[in-house]
Structures are given as structure tokens and as C-alpha cells.
Amino acid sequence: AQKITQTQPGMFVQEKEAVTLDCTYDTSDPSYGLFWYKQPSSGEMIFLIYQGSYDQQNATEGRYSLNFQKARKSANLVISASQLGDSAMYFCAMREGPHNQGGKLIFGQGTELSVKP
Amino acid sequence: GAVVSQHPSWVICKSGTSVKIECRSLDFQATTMFWYRQFPKQSLMLMATSNEGSKATYEQGVEKDKFLINHASLTLSTLTVTSAHPEDSSFYICSASYWTSGQETQYFGPGTRLLVL
Secondary structure (H helix, E strand, O other): OOOEEOOOOEEEEEOOOOEEEOOEEOOOOOOEEEEEEEEOOOOOOEEEEEEEOOOOOOOEEOOEEEEEEOOOOEEEEEEOOOOHHHOEEEEEEEEEOOOOOOOOOEEOOOEEEEEEO | OOOEEEEOOEEEEOOOOOEEEEEEEOOOOOOEEEEEEEOOOOOEEEEEEEEOOOOOEEOOOOOOOOEEEEEEEOOEEEEEEOOOOHHHOEEEEEEEEEEEOOEEEEEEOOOEEEEEO
16 A cells, blocks of 8 residues: 555646645554655755654745644645746655654655646 | 765666766765665655665665665765666665754755666
């Protein structure tokens, strides 16, 4: 079974509008971390935002915010005021286990976001 | 901070030759680095976890004799694709564990595109 699911292969958004990229996850571990990365066409993976399973508040980082709904096991990325440079692949990832131990990431299938001028 | 470099960014080689890819953490020490492989329009697939001073841990299905990993220092891990064949052509990307305030984030290198003729 997929541990990380991104159901939107592609998304379009008008410049300056907000967009939500969906991510659901599956784990029985009470301790885990959720990450979002951006991958432009150049291929580099850019870290955007992190949410820990015990964090009380939703993470925010500039125009990025994470809508964390623990009971629904979802960790959607919200990008406000979209810019043309936001066009890229976006990957949701999960790391299981205690936050102070680190470990490998499990990635979703990705969502390709296109921002229209 | 948390910059990871990768070299080379592009490599074209003949079938049967070996190719070495370097991954360096430039402004921090990384006891753990990870090697991923990515096919076009697909997600990242973890190949192995590289720990400084010890043997790498390979994911199921990854040939350890084919993909040699060495993590000789706290800032350098290398992946050697031995006797490369056309099916080894892919995008290889590394990440390094960066710790701050008891929290680990993986920062990625820019990736290496390998084409085996």
C-alpha cells in the first residue's frame, strides 16, 4: 500500500491566486515528520516546509503553509499568491520514527503545478 | 547554510565503463547521506543510506556490487556505478542530513544526469 499519496498528477493555477496541493499518508507510527519539496525542471530538490506529528500548529514558511489534519492523515501544501516561478513538480514526503533520530524519506508520486500568467 | 553540491552534473559514458558521482555537504557536516534515483516524470526512489565510516545500507532490489557507495568523510559521499549499461541511464540525486534544534531535514544536491551509450 502507498504510504504517501498525491492524487493530483497535474494542477493549474492563475498567477496571484492560492493553490492547494493534496497529500495523504499512512503510518501506524505515532512519531513522524512530513515534508514538502519543490523540483523545478532543472532537477534540484528544494526543501519548502516541515510538519512534525506532535506539532500543535500548522507549519508556515513565507507563502507556503501546511494544512495538517492528523485525524484525516492529510498534509496539504497551500501556496498563496502564486508566482510564475512556482511552476514545478511538488513532492510530499514522510519520515517515520522519533524526530531526533532522522531517517529515510518516503516520497509521493508528485504533483506538477503550472502557474498561468 | 545547508548547501549540498554534486559532481558531475552531466555525464555521458560508454557501456561497460564505471562512473563516480560525488556528493558534498559544503557548509555542514553530514553523518548520513542518501542516494536516490529518479526516472523521467516519476518520483524519487531511495537506493541506499550512506553513513560516515560504515557500510551503506541498500534498499531491497538495489545491487550493492553495481552501485558502490563510500562515505569516507563527514562532508563527502560517493556513488560509483560500475560497468554501466544503458539501463543505468537515469537522474541520480543525493541528500545530506542537516540537524538544527534537534530536527533533521534532508537537503538535496542538484543531481547528476547519467547517459550510458
